[in-house]
Amino acid sequence: MATNNEKSTDTQPVSSRITAITELSRKEFISRAKKLSKKYRVTSGKKFKLKDFATSPDTDLGKEEKLVAQQGLQLGVQALAGMQDKLYAQDKWSLLLIFQAMEAAGKDGAIKHVMSGINPQGCQVTSFKAPNPEELDHDYLWRCMKQLPERGRIGIFNRSYYEEVLVVRVHEEILKAQKLPGKMITDTIWDDRLNDMHNFEEYLYRNGILVVKFFLNVSKKEQKKRFLERIDKPEKNWKFSNADITERKYWKQYMAAYEEAIKKTATEKSPWYVVPADNKPYARIVVAAAIISALDSMKLAYPEVGEEQLAELQRLKQELLAEKG
Secondary structure: OOOOOOOEEEOHHHHHHHHHHHHHHHHHHHHHHHHHHHEEEEOOOOOOHHHHHHOOOOOOHHHOOOOOOHHHHHHHHHHHHHHHHHHHHOOOOOEEEEEEEEOOOHHHHHHHOOOOOOOOOHEEEEEOOOHHHHHHHHOOOOHHOOOOOOOOEEEEEOOOHHHOOOHHHHHHHHEEEEEEOOHHHHOHHHHHHHHHHHHHHHHHHHHHHEEEEEEOOOHHHHHHHHHHHHHHHHHHHHHHHHHHHHHHHHHHHHHHHHHHHHHOOOOOOOEEEEEEOHHHHHHHHHHHHHHHHHHHHOOOOOOOOOHHHHHHHHHHHHHHOOOOO
């Protein structure tokens, strides 16, 4: 599943390219979004290798390209807003978006920019950090189950139950503090947990919850650059933690854990998207395109009103028109 690493250029003037994007019909725009997202979608782990996916896009986003990217993202956000409105009105499906990444990969920014046009009433974001004592007294899926989106809504997990096969796998001392019976900590625990996650997502799909998972694939070099920026810029100092440097030392272990997680849980119904995250504007476009693709698969439509309801609406209309003042 190789990714094209060759840089592409477009000699068409940026103004013409922006105009071309804005003049696309809704159907054409969705078609292009689906085509773009497909490049990064993983639906089977049989041949999956993380190294086959580049951390940078296959186009050079210079100043002009960024203008095109911004326009594309804006239109994507507008398309998402319309589709989310139908999702809410239809009240049958729900969408769960899971974001996983190394620190400084751009999860928060992607969520903020891509979901900026969504009605807050139809969307909820949950960030998962280290489990608290109450959560440790339950199974590891419990705290995530409580935050699943209702029908008609979009749920966003900023990190998720996948941390149980990522950070916990890299730091097995965490596993020992999870109050599990000793005999449950076996040599196959990671495969067992990944099977549980695979089955859990199948269960969710059968209940009308579509799960879409994103791995923001940032390079170690780019992460270093962003860490230095957090240190050098006072307004970003709050984002930096000593733990970030500690976790960076386990880069190879984390990449192996991510590869295994994606390989074991990528399916047609609950795909992973391995998003090139070294370029934030491009990564956000890919995320938006993937969400558009997922929503489009639901065949969303506003509920149809029956003849009796239409007649009642007309009666009420006449009643309103007949009012004085």
